[in-house]
Amino acid sequence: MLPKLNLRRSVLVLALAAVPAAYAAHIVITGPGPQLHIAIGSLGTTVDTVVFDLAATNPGSGTPIAGSAPVRVEVAYKKQRALPVIILVTTDGSAAMTCTTPASCGATTIPMTQISWTASLGQWPSGTFSGGANQLLLLFLAGGTSGAITRREDVLSYSYANSTAYPAGIFQGRVTYTAVSF
Amino acid sequence: MRRLAAFLCCLPWTIAGANGAERLSDSLSPVLRAQVNGAWEGAGFNPGDPRDGTVIARTGPMQVRLAIPARYTEPPQRVRIFLVVPLTIVGLQSAESFEVSWASGGLFLSGRARPGQRALLFEGTVEQPVLSDTIDFSIRADGAQMIGAIEYETIFEIEAN
Numbered sequence: 001m002l003p004k005l006n007l008r009r010s011v012l013v014l015a016l017a018a019v020p021a022a023y024a025a026h027i028v029i030t031g032p033g034p035q036l037h038i039a040i041g042s043l044g045t046t047v048d049t050v051v052f053d054l055a056a057t058n059p060g061s062g063t064p065i066a067g068s069a070p071v072r073v074e075v076a077y078k079k080q081r082a083l084p085v086i087i088l089v090t091t092d093g094s095a096a097m098t099c100t101t102p103a104s105c106g107a108t109t110i111p112m113t114q115i116s117w118t119a120s121l122g123q124w125p126s127g128t129f130s131g132g133a134n135q136l137l138l139l140f141l142a143g144g145t146s147g148a149i150t151r152r153e154d155v156l157s158y159s160y161a162n163s164t165a166y167p168a169g170i171f172q173g174r175v176t177y178t179a180v181s182f
Numbered sequence: 183m184r185r186l187a188a189f190l191c192c193l194p195w196t197i198a199g200a201n202g203a204e205r206l207s208d209s210l211s212p213v214l215r216a217q218v219n220g221a222w223e224g225a226g227f228n229p230g231d232p233r234d235g236t237v238i239a240r241t242g243p244m245q246v247r248l249a250i251p252a253r254y255t256e257p258p259q260r261v262r263i264f265l266v267v268p269l270t271i272v273g274l275q276s277a278e279s280f281e282v283s284w285a286s287g288g289l290f291l292s293g294r295a296r297p298g299q300r301a302l303l304f305e306g307t308v309e310q311p312v313l314s315d316t317i318d319f320s321i322r323a324d325g326a327q328m329i330g331a332i333e334y335e336t337i338f339e340i341e342a343n
Contacts (some may be wrong), residue, residue: 025216
């Protein structure tokens with residue numbers, strides 16, 4: 001009988017020893033928030049200007065007028081999770097260019113549909129402003145195994161269609177670009 | 183039966199130290215669970231710069247108190263203590279880019295380790311039942327591999343030198 005008692009005592013010791021102790025420095029890390037970045041031209045609050053000079057061209061001749069300088073554009077998303085995220089970039093070209101020299105062009109406006117652009121790198125589409133407030137430009141997934149950062153950058157060269165003769169003068173307008181993620 | 187009893191008594195030692203080392207408890211540490219907010223190591227959006235896609239978290243100095251089993255202190259023995267990073271990390275789709283580095287308060291060694299690795303934390307003679315120092319952890323992980331909060335648990339192992 002004695003050996004049997006010894007065995008039970010030994011089994012009890014085993015059970016106690018197998019209880020896991022606390023192996024500490026248990027650290028829980030919550031990730032930083034995702035970041036969405038869009039830059040059209042200069043960084044910061046600067047609004048870049050593209051000039052179309054018709055001085056040497058017949059107005060309304062149909063000969064396109066190239067903009068004064070190409071504009072670098074980029075949209076980037078830094079994600080925290082492995083799950084893919086949809087990035088949407090739209091542009092608002094709904095506000096027409098207005099005459100800033102009323103003595104010559106009065107209240108004439110030029111729709112933004114007269115402005116087109118060509119993307120030289122192919123990461124952004126080439127196109128023409130539709131005149132709408134939410135014209136879709138880019139729709140892509142930031143996710144998969146591509147890494148934490150997804151980036152689409154390009155250089156856009158704008159041109160004025162010059163398909164209609166407008167009164168001489170200086171016209172100004174502004175288009176905006178918006179990026180959202182969901 | 184007596185032989186069987188003796189065998190069963192020794193089983194825990196085998197479980198604890200598959201590589202000859204024995205896990206140490208740090209349950210005496212004042213903080214057993216720390217929650218820290220990760221931050222992007224780089225502020226930019228350059229896919230070619232690993233820092234821009236890396237999440238980093240720093241705990242600040244944490245007091246770590248390791249309970250040394252009496253067999254190492256009575257009589258005092260020369261030992262080696264290792265910090266072991268588990269092979270899999272909760273919250274990461276892949277732990278390939280995961281790295282832990284730490285700076286100690288002086289008693290322990292500073293170092294760095296990746297999942298599945300163990301790094302020497304202390305080498306010397308232990309005389310007291312508790313070995314204590316501060317450890318300031320810096321943890322890095324690829325943000326793209328995160329599938330939730332990262333839960334990292336440090337393992338401490340001791341072996342007679």
